Amino acid sequence: MNTNAKRSDLFSRFNFSRVAIALATCLNVSAVYAEQVEETAEVNAQEQAMEEVVVKASRLKGTASAVMQERKNQAFIADILGSEQISRTGDSDAAAALRRITGITLVDGKYIYVRGLGERFSSTQLNGAAVPSPDPTRTVIPLDLFPSSIIESLSVQKSYSASMPAHFAGGNVDVRLKSIPSDFVFNVQGKIGGNSNNFDDGLIYNGGDDDWYGIDDSTRAAPQDLKNLWSSYSSLNDLSQQDNREIAAQMNRDYDPKSASINPNTGLDITLGNRYDFDDFRFGFLTAISYDNKWRVSEEYEGQDFTYSEATNDNPASWSLVRGFDDIQSTEHTVRFSGMLNMGLEYKRDHRIELSSLILHDTLDEIRDKLGNTNNVKMSDGLRVRDSEVIYEERQMIANQIRGTHNFTDFMNLGLDWFYSDSRSNRYAPGNITTRYIIADGSNGQPEDGIFDPVNESSLRKATTASRYSFQDLDDEVENYGYTFSLPLMVSGAEIELKAGGNFVTKSRDAMARRIDVNTLAFDNLDLSGNQMNVILNDDVMLNYPLKGSDNIIRDTSVDGDDYYSGQMIDAYFGQIDMFLAQNWRISAGLRYEDFRQVVAPLDPATGLFDLPAIPTEEDLEKLSFKEDDVFGALTVTYEIDKEMQVRASFSQTTIRPDIREVAPATYIDPLTGFPIGGTPSVTSTAINNYDLRWEWYLDTGENLSVGLFYKDMDKPIEAVQSPAQDGPPLIRIANAEDGFVYGVEMEFLKDFTSLGEFAGVNGADFFLSGNVTLSDSEININTQNVVEQTGVSTTITNPTRAMTGHSPWVVNMNLGWDAPNGNHSATLAYNVFAERIIIPGMDEKDDAFEQPFHSLDFVYSYFPTYSSTLKFKVQNILNQDKEIEFEDTLMRSETRGTAFEVSLKWEF
Numbered sequence: 059m060n061t062n063a064k065r066s067d068l069f070s071r072f073n074f075s076r077v078a079i080a081l082a083t084c085l086n087v088s089a090v091y092a093e094q095v096e097e098t099a100e101v102n103a104q105e106q107a108m109e110e111v112v113v114k115a116s117r118l119k120g121t122a123s124a125v126m127q128e129r130k131n132q133a134f135i136a137d138i139l140g141s142e143q144i145s146r147t148g149d150s151d152a153a154a155a156l157r158r159i160t161g162i163t164l165v166d167g168k169y170i171y172v173r174g175l176g177e178r179f180s181s182t183q184l185n186g187a188a189v190p191s192p193d194p195t196r197t198v199i200p201l202d203l204f205p206s207s208i209i210e211s212l213s214v215q216k217s218y219s220a221s222m223p224a225h226f227a228g229g230n231v232d233v234r235l236k237s238i239p240s241d242f243v244f245n246v247q248g249k250i251g252g253n254s255n256n257f258d259d260g261l262i263y264n265g266g267d268d269d270w271y272g273i274d275d276s277t278r279a280a281p282q283d284l285k286n287l288w289s290s291y292s293s294l295n296d297l298s299q300q301d302n303r304e305i306a307a308q309m310n311r312d313y314d315p316k317s318a319s320i321n322p323n324t325g326l327d328i329t330l331g332n333r334y335d336f337d338d339f340r341f342g343f344l345t346a347i348s349y350d351n352k353w354r355v356s357e358e359y360e361g362q363d364f365t366y367s368e369a370t371n372d373n374p375a376s377w378s379l380v381r382g383f384d385d386i387q388s389t390e391h392t393v394r395f396s397g398m399l400n401m402g403l404e405y406k407r408d409h410r411i412e413l414s415s416l417i418l419h420d421t422l423d424e425i426r427d428k429l430g431n432t433n434n435v436k437m438s439d440g441l442r443v444r445d446s447e448v449i450y451e452e453r454q455m456i457a458n459q460i461r462g463t464h465n466f467t468d469f470m471n472l473g474l475d476w477f478y479s480d481s482r483s484n485r486y487a488p489g490n491i492t493t494r495y496i497i498a499d500g501s502n503g504q505p506e507d508g509i510f511d512p513v514n515e516s517s518l519r520k521a522t523t524a525s526r527y528s529f530q531d532l533d534d535e536v537e538n539y540g541y542t543f544s545l546p547l548m549v550s551g552a553e554i555e556l557k558a559g560g561n562f563v564t565k566s567r568d569a570m571a572r573r574i575d576v577n578t579l580a581f582d583n584l585d586l587s588g589n590q591m592n593v594i595l596n597d598d599v600m601l602n603y604p605l606k607g608s609d610n611i612i613r614d615t616s617v618d619g620d621d622y623y624s625g626q627m628i629d630a631y632f633g634q635i636d637m638f639l640a641q642n643w644r645i646s647a648g649l650r651y652e653d654f655r656q657v658v659a660p661l662d663p664a665t666g667l668f669d670l671p672a673i674p675t676e677e678d679l680e681k682l683s684f685k686e687d688d689v690f691g692a693l694t695v696t697y698e699i700d701k702e703m704q705v706r707a708s709f710s711q712t713t714i715r716p717d718i719r720e721v722a723p724a725t726y727i728d729p730l731t732g733f734p735i736g737g738t739p740s741v742t743s744t745a746i747n748n749y750d751l752r753w754e755w756y757l758d759t760g761e762n763l764s765v766g767l768f769y770k771d772m773d774k775p776i777e778a779v780q781s782p783a784q785d786g787p788p789l790i791r792i793a794n795a796e797d798g799f800v801y802g803v804e805m806e807f808l809k810d811f812t813s814l815g816e817f818a819g820v821n822g823a824d825f826f827l828s829g830n831v832t833l834s835d836s837e838i839n840i841n842t843q844n845v846v847e848q849t850g851v852s853t854t855i856t857n858p859t860r861a862m863t864g865h866s867p868w869v870v871n872m873n874l875g876w877d878a879p880n881g882n883h884s885a886t887l888a889y890n891v892f893a894e895r896i897i898i899p900g901m902d903e904k905d906d907a908f909e910q911p912f913h914s915l916d917f918v919y920s921y922f923p924t925y926s927s928t929l930k931f932k933v934q935n936i937l938n939q940d941k942e943i944e945f946e947d948t949l950m951r952s953e954t955r956g957t958a959f960e961v962s963l964k965w966e967f
Contacts, residue, residue, distance in 0.1 A: 133636055133646040134694050135217035135706055135750050135766065137806075141236070144206045147873065147888045148918035148932035148960075150350070152209060152233055153201035157914075158873070159214055160766075160806045160830035163866050163892040168200035172214065172228030173768060174800055174834050174865035174895075178776060179227035179714055185234055185414065185459055187479035188223070188563050190534035192453040198717075199483070201231070203418045203455060205348045207247075207327045208398045210236040216768070217694060217750045218710035220632040220648025221542065221557065224690040226712040227746050227770060235414060238342030238402040239331040244967040249325035251960030253354050254938065256320040260355040260389035261425045263448065264312045270351065272393030272421030278450055278489030280529050280572070281308035288572065291666045294614040299605060306611040307600035309527065309574070313448045313491050314590040315427050320389070323960065325350040331400075340404040349395045358386035359952040360428070364904070377948040383430030383445070388953075391423040408465040416457045424449045429512065435496065442497040442510045443519075446591070449490055451530075457481035473544035475559075480537050487530040493576075493591050494519040518578055518586040518594045522613070525576035525591060530569075537564045553638040557648070563628040567718060571620035572663065580609035618669045621661035624718045629653045644696040653687040658718055658739075681739045684721055688713065702757055708750040716741045716776055720792045733898065735778075735790045740848050742794055745773040752804075762808050768834075769801040775838055778863050780901040781851040790898070791849040795838040798862060802834025824879060829872035836862040856900035863899060866892040882922050890914040897943055898950075907945040913937050928964040933957060 129138045137159045149155035157164040161173045169177035177198045182189065191199040213232040215222065222230050266277035280288075283305050287294055294302065331344035363381035367373070396419065402412040428445040435441045461477040495516045500506035518524055542559035576595070578586060582604040588594045600611065634648030659682050660669040670678055692710035699705065721739050752766035775798040781789045808828040840858040861867075872889040891913045898907035915936040921929040935957050943951035 130704075130754065130756050132215075133644065133696070134215055134219045134692075135708060135752050136213055136215040138214070139212045141206070141210055144209065144212075146875065146884070146886045146918060146920075148886075148916060148930070148934065149206055151202045151206055152204035152212060155206055155209075156201065156212055156214070156231065157890055158871050158888070159212075160804045160871070161216075161802070161832040161834075161869060162214065163869055163895070165864065168202045169198065170201060170231065171864050171866070171895075172216070172231075173770075173802065173832070174836055174862065174867075175228035175770075176862070176864040178717055178720075181223050181225050181230050183230065183232045184416075184457055184479075184481070185461065185477075186232060187457075187459055187477055187481075187540075188536050188538040188565075189457060189479075189481050190455065190483040190536040190565065190567075192455060192483040192485040192532065192534065199455070200453070201233070203420050203453065204233050205327075205350070205394065205396050205418075207329070207348045208235055208346050208396060208416075210234050217706075217708035218690075218692045218712050218748055219646070219694070220634045220650040220690070220692050221559065222650075223561075223628075223630070224650055224652045224688075224712050225715055226710075227714050227744075227748070227772075235398060235400065235416065236329075236344060236346065237400055237412065238333060238344055240333060242332045243344070244330045245328070245964055246967075247325075247327040247962055247964035249323070249327075249350070249960055249962040251323040251352075251958065252320075253323075253956040253958045255355040255357075255954060255956030256353055258355070259317045260320045260353065261315040261387060261427060262318045262389065263315055263425050265423065265450075269391070269421075269423065270393070271349075271395065272419060272452060274450070274452065274486075274488055278310060280488065280527075280574075281305055283308060284574075288663075291664060293664055294574070294612065295610065297610070299608060299610060302610040302612060303600060303605070306576070307597055309576075309612065310489060311592045311595055313425075313446065313489075313493070314592050315425050315446055320353045320355060321351075323350070323352040323958075325352075325960075325962070327964075338406045340402075342402050344398075344400045346398045347396065350393070352392050354390045354392075354956060354958075356388040356390065356956070357954045358388055358426070359384055359949060360386060360430070361948075361950045363433070364948065364950075377946060379431070381430075381432050383428040385429040386426055387428075388424060388426040393421045393423075395419050408467060410463045412459075412461045414457070414459045414461075416455075418453075418455045420453045422449065422451050422453075429497075429510070440499040440506055442499075444495040444497055444512050444516060444589075445492055446495070447492045451485060451487040451490075453483070453485050455481065455483040471546050473546075474541065475544070476539075476541040478539040482533065482535040484534070485530065485532040487528070490528045490530070491525060493525040494521075494523075495589060496520075513589050516587070516589040518588065518591060520578050520586055522577045522579055523575040523615075524578040526615075527574040527576075528571065529574075530571045532567070532569045534567045535565065538562070552640075555636040557632075557634040557636070559632060561628075561630045561632075563626070563630075565626040567622075567624040569620075569622050569624075571616065573615045573617075573620070575613045575615050577609065577611055577613055580605050580611050582606050614663075616663040618660055618662055621663050621666075622659060623661065624656070624658045626656045626718070627654075642698045644698070646692075646694045646696075648692050650690045650692075651687070652690065654685060654715065656684040656715075656718070656721075657682055658684075658721055684716070686715075686743060703753075703755045706750070706752045706754070708748070710748045712746050712748060714744040714746065714776060716743070716792065720776070733790050735792065736781075736849070736851075738792045738849050741776060741792055742774055744775045744794075747771040759810065759812075760808065761810060762806075764804075764806045766804040767802075768804070770799060772798045772800075772838075775862070777838055777840065778899055779840065779845055779849070779855055780899050781849070789851075791845075791851055793840075793845045793848050795840045796844070798836065798838035800834060800836035800862060800865065802832055804830065804832045806830040824876055826875045827873070828875070829870070831871075832869040834865070834867060836865040838862055854902050856903055856905055860899070860906060861896055863896050866895045868893045883920070884922075885917070885919045888914075888916045888918070890916075898945075900945065905946045907943050907950050910942040910944055912939050912941060914939065926966040928966075930962045930964070931960070933959045 129136060139155060139159055144155045147158055153164055153168055156162050156170050163171045165171055172180045182199050189199055193200055211234045214229045216229045218226045266275035268275040327348045329346040333342035361379050361382040364377040365380045367376050369375040397417045399415045404410045426447040430443055431437055432443055435443050459479040464474045466472045496519055497510045497512055497516050499510050499515060540559060540561035542557055545556045547554040584603055586594055630650060630652045632648055632650040636646045638644050662669045690711050694706060694708040696704055696706045720737050721741055749769040752764055754764040756762045774794040777795045778790050779793050781791050810826040812823040840855055842855050842858055869892045874887045876885045891911050894908040894910055896906045897909045900906040916934045918932040935955050938957050941953045941955055
């Protein structure tokens with residue numbers, strides 16, 4: 059029998075292209091198709107061959123058909139990405155996958171910018187519930203925490219509805235976990251890979267024995283004697299010299315970098331689930347665990363301050379580095395593991411209760427060796443600085459949710475949806491440390507040769523802060539519960555659904571940070587020569603070397619605001635109506651009332667008390683609190699031109715409230731830029747009017763096309779401005795601009811090549827092209843005088859009228875897919891790029907700094923040797939692009955990313 063001929067006959071007989079099988083617009087279409095194939099097989103007595111066709115088709119279909127149908131049926135404008143689509147592009151977590159959605163860009167590998175608006179302009183939910191954040195600088199959760207192996211779909215709602223939080227501008231991201239399977243499932247997947255940057259040696263240091271699974275074994279933790287001081291609010295600075303040096307000797311100093319070969323990346327995913335039927339009851343469960351261990355070696359550049367040289371006859375005008383690091387070697391080690399358990403009970407399909415438990419753990423361990431200069435340590439004087447830096451943090455989130463869905467058929471089909479979510483996150487960063495050395499060309503009696511030898515010409519910095527430890531701990535807890543009643547009605551031929559409900563959020567955050575500085579000036583004429591802190595300041599030196607006067611070796615330099623408590627409560631009620639009129643019109647409208655209260659209270663780390671005057675005034679207390687209540691409305695009108703085509707128009711009013719740290723009177727380090735950011739208690743909310751219009755076309759073959767327009771008018775948008783710095787990176791302050799807007803056009807499509815037929819021996823029906831393009835513009839107007847009054851810092855803003863921070867004027871995503879006729883192979887070539895965007899606003903006539911376009915080209919190939927096995931190979935960043943930030947054509951920051959590759963084998967039992 060000619061099997062391929064029979065398969066071709068089947069495809070033509072039922073008029074389905076292969077992309078239609080992979081991306082059908084309705085699950086029922088696939089079910090009907092499978093039945094037709096089976097009947098044809100029986101008639102032709104070729105049952106075994108026909109079964110193979112059905113198996114391969116269903117494997118590729120995945121969840122794409124379901125999410126496409128959901129998107130079409132949504133009352134509001136939304137983009138949805140299913141697990142099969144995520145698998146095809148090879149993205150390992152939610153953050154990386156979301157950049158494939160129209161108008162979304164990814165920042166720092168963790169945060170998404172929707173329609174050019176920063177992460178503060180979007181909200182994130184887990185199965186429709188609010189979740190905490192382990193990021194000390196943001197209340198939005200970093201989406202790289204969610205591995206793609208546990209995700210069923212990602213929904214980004216871009217037009218507001220009254221059932222959603224009013225904190226909305228760019229969009230609302232809902233991470234939806236995989237739920238109860240329809241049948242037994244058990245699969246195991248192993249992964250191994252690497253990065254082109256890892257072929258040469260990288261840097262390591264002596265960490266803990268448990269680093270392989272991302273847990274510090276107390277190697278980096280503060281000594282217990284130091285912890286006892288903190289818990290009793292006793293000051294390290296008040297100890298006797300002997301007690302001080304004994305604690306100093308207990309501090310881990312073995313952080314010196316050394317060269318070593320880098321291990322390959324490894325990973326393991328296991329999923330187990332089943333469903334059981336008992337008369338009117340159904341019970342099911344799904345459990346999944348995931349583990350990833352990855353390394354990446356990078357070369358970086360970090361400019362902090364520059365000087366301007368006027369043009370001459372010989373040289374054009376230019377900026378030259380004054381302060382910063384022009385040679386950075388970095389090795390990053392990340393360990394991620396997750397566990398998920400879902401259980402569900404269903405009664406007569408009218409009542410369903412689900413219980414979900416999730417734990418996500420992510421550890422970053424990075425060591426950086428940095429060569430550069432400061433304003434006082436200059437190459438022209440034969441001097442260089444070397445900073446040895448270790449960054450270690452463990453992020454964890456635990457979420458427990460219970461959800462119920464009920465349909466009361468005896469009461470006019472009244473529906474009730476409810477949920478309760480209790481989740482908490484933690485960021486534990488023990489023993490982060492930076493140590494500075496001075497490299498003097500020509501030291502140790504050697505003549506100057508213009509070569510700075512970091513080994514033989516190095517000495518530990520002689521200063522009150524030769525080395526700085528930081529210890530941080532943050533706990534964030536969120537309790538969220540809500541309910542929604544729905545009532546379907548038929549009134550004069552019109553289908554109407556009424557909805558009403560409530561949503562209640564209680565959030566608390568407890569943050570602690572300590573900074574401990576090592577004072578090498580305390581030693582009486584100690585020889586600081588060398589390039590290893592652990593050798594220079596060994597135990598004998600710390601315990602026995604003579605000290606000057608009453609000087610202490612270590613000092614607590616924590617400042618007010620490093621510790622803080624915060625609380626947030628939101629009580630919300632909403633009502634919504636959804637109407638189908640005259641067969642073609644759908645009108646959805648609603649109102650939401652929110653009562654928002656927030657308190658941020660900085661603590662004095664020396665006493666543990668609130669950082670307030672002895673007798674606080676009402677004005678002092680008001681600076682700590684932020685409260686408002688308002689009503690927010692939403693209206694969406696959809697006109698169905700025919701069964702395949704529809705048009706949506708939407709208008710809504712929403713708000714963006716400042717993050718907790720943005721209103722706290724303290725300074726923190728932004729992990730994206732490395733710059734310190736100062737909070738501003740007087741920052742107010744942003745009021746936003748949202749306008750959307752989208753035309754959508756869904757074909758029966760699975761092809762689709764949509765074009766959308768959007769406009770957002772903002773009053774007092776929250777923005778970042780730069781203020782002068784004496785040493786180190788510049789200080790970024792948070793302030794309100796006067797007004798602003800963002801508008802643009804989005805286009806998305808999916809097209810197969812069936813119409814091309816055979817071309818050069820290649821069947822066009824085996825290929826499809828999908829993609830999206832966003833073109834947009836933004837503008838904010840900043841009143842410099844108002845910013846000075848609000849922040850208390852005098853600064854000259856270079857561009858008071860400019861684009862919004864983080865806004866990309868254009869974003870492009872393209873995916874070229876191929877499915878083999880026999881169903882045994884599939885491949886996807888995925889391309890993503892964004893236009894340059896402002897990362898650091900300029901001051902003192904220095905222009906804004908822009909993150910440069912990153913052309914991401916990835917390839918994923920899948921081979922299905924049997925129905926129960928999948929072999930996958932993926933290559934990411936094929937073009938070997940670097941991450942760069944520039945201002946006025948001058949490099950400010952850069953980081954090599956390398957080309958990553960991975961091979962995985964999945965076996966389904």
